[in-house]
Amino acid sequence: MALVAGMMWIAAGNPVLAGDADYKGFYISLDAAITQPNSLDHHYANHVVFSTTPETMELLVLDDDSDFTGKLTFGYGFGEMGKLQISWWGFDNEDSLDNTLVGGVYPTIFGYGMSDGLYPYNSTYGVKFSTSAKVQADTLDIDYIRSFEPGKKVTIGLLAGLRIASWEEDQSFEADEDSVYYPGTDYTQGKHFESDAIGMKLGTNLEWGFTEHFALVGSAVWSFMQADTEGESFSTSGTPSDPPDDVFSAEDNNIRAEIRDYDLRAQWEYDKFEWWVGYQVSTWEGMVTDPLTQNEGGHFAIGPASNRGRDNIAFNSLHAGVTFKFGGGK
Numbered sequence: 001m002a003l004v005a006g007m008m009w010i011a012a013g014n015p016v017l018a019g020d021a022d023y024k025g026f027y028i029s030l031d032a033a034i035t036q037p038n039s040l041d042h043h044y045a046n047h048v049v050f051s052t053t054p055e056t057m058e059l060l061v062l063d064d065d066s067d068f069t070g071k072l073t074f075g076y077g078f079g080e081m082g083k084l085q086i087s088w089w090g091f092d093n094e095d096s097l098d099n100t101l102v103g104g105v106y107p108t109i110f111g112y113g114m115s116d117g118l119y120p121y122n123s124t125y126g127v128k129f130s131t132s133a134k135v136q137a138d139t140l141d142i143d144y145i146r147s148f149e150p151g152k153k154v155t156i157g158l159l160a161g162l163r164i165a166s167w168e169e170d171q172s173f174e175a176d177e178d179s180v181y182y183p184g185t186d187y188t189q190g191k192h193f194e195s196d197a198i199g200m201k202l203g204t205n206l207e208w209g210f211t212e213h214f215a216l217v218g219s220a221v222w223s224f225m226q227a228d229t230e231g232e233s234f235s236t237s238g239t240p241s242d243p244p245d246d247v248f249s250a251e252d253n254n255i256r257a258e259i260r261d262y263d264l265r266a267q268w269e270y271d272k273f274e275w276w277v278g279y280q281v282s283t284w285e286g287m288v289t290d291p292l293t294q295n296e297g298g299h300f301a302i303g304p305a306s307n308r309g310r311d312n313i314a315f316n317s318l319h320a321g322v323t324f325k326f327g328g329g330k
Contacts, residue, residue: 022079023325029073031321033280035091036066038314042095042133044173048104051123060105062133067093069317077325082146089139091315096132105129107173110189110235110248120175120187128176136168137284137315139259141201153209161201163223165259167287168194186238193231193250195287197257199224213270217278219263227257227287250291257287265319274323285312 042062049056075085104121120127143161150156175187203221210216230251234244265278289311 023077023083024079025325026074026076027083027085027323027325028075029071029087029321029323031071031073031319033069033071033317033319034066035069035315035317037064037091037093037135038316039310040064040133040135040313041310042171044107044109044131044133044171045129046106046108047101048106050103062095062097062131064095064133064135065093067091069315071321073323082144085141085143085145087141087143089141091135091137094132094134096130098128098130100126100128102126105175107175107187107189109171109173109191110233110246129174130176131173132171134168134170136166138166140164143201153215155207155209157205157207157219159201159203159205159221163197163199163201163225163259165197165223165225165227165257165284165287166195167197167284168192169288169290186236188236189234191231191233191290191292193229193291195227195229195255195257197225197227197287199226199257203261207267213268215267215269217263217265217267217276219261221261223257223259223261225257225259225287227255228253229255229287229289229291231290231292233292248292252291255286255289258285259283272325274325275321277318277320280315280317280319282315282317283312284314288313 042064043059044062045060047058047060069089069091071087071089073085073087075083077083102123103126104119105127106119120129141161141163143159145157145159147155147157170190170192172190173188201221201223203219205217205219207215207217228251230249232247232249234248235246236242236244238245259282261280261282263278263280265276267274267276267278293310
């Protein structure tokens with residue numbers, strides 16, 4: 001509400017670029033970004049060194065790298081009656097790590113099961129292991145946007161719509177059989193969970209023109225949804241072909257899901273083209289919580305330090321895009 005009030009104050013105090021509030025016709029937009037996921041907290045193991053005094057333990061967390069993302073929008077403007085559009089955004093990234101550490105490497109992806117915990121340990125040559133994490137997220141939106149121009153170079157837009165969002169996450173750990181305490185034994189853990197959500201969107205944007213062809217554009221959009229989530233994790237000690245020793249599953253329906261999108265961009269417009277560069281933040285809450293984190297155990301290296309917990313994440317993006325308007329006019 002404070003943001004909306006601030007936009008209204010700016011508009012009232014600066015009656016200055018008439019936007020496309022009266023545009024009639026089709027348009028298509030393509031936006032490309034370098035996106036960094038934050039707070040995924042892919043904690044995969046605890047490293048214990050027994051040869052030091054005092055003995056030390058550290059959390060091992062996979063570094064999640066940035067990746068390219070894209071957004072495609074198609075819509076139609078009704079002039080003063082607003083515009084209707086449909087858009088899709090997607091993120092798909094996988095990170096992996098191969099390493100060797102002297103001491104004990106206690107995987108925490110599954111945790112402590114009925115058949116005890118996993119203890120790959122080698123104080124001479126070290127434990128050779130690999131780990132990976134994969135995240136897929138996407139949104140599908142249907143939006144109605146109504147814009148008005150309180151000043152000569154100011155356009156304010158109000159948005160209402162429907163959002164469908166999905167989230168999938170995989171994580172794995174495997175210790176090499178040649179470097180664990182018991183030769184000939186593989187230690188493997190893995191998990192997969194997914195969430196699907198649907199709900200309403202509300203938002204606003206302000207286009208503040210400086211010249212005939214250049215403007216600053218800021219927007220804030222809130223999505224309030226409910227989601228269903230389910231997942232499964234497993235733990236195996238033996239050969240790669242052996243069945244899991246333990247399997248843990250979880251399912252939770254009608255959980256809270258919320259996405260908040262904030263964007264600030266510099267935008268240029270000429271004839272039927274618009275292009276921009278900007279910075280965008282999207283925070284996801286509720287539906288990204290791992291339903292399998294309850295499986296903590298009684299061993300000192302797998303219990304209280306097994307997982308830091310997570311109820312929200314964020315995507316930070318440097319992005320650029322272009323809009324082409326066709327088949328209409330003002």
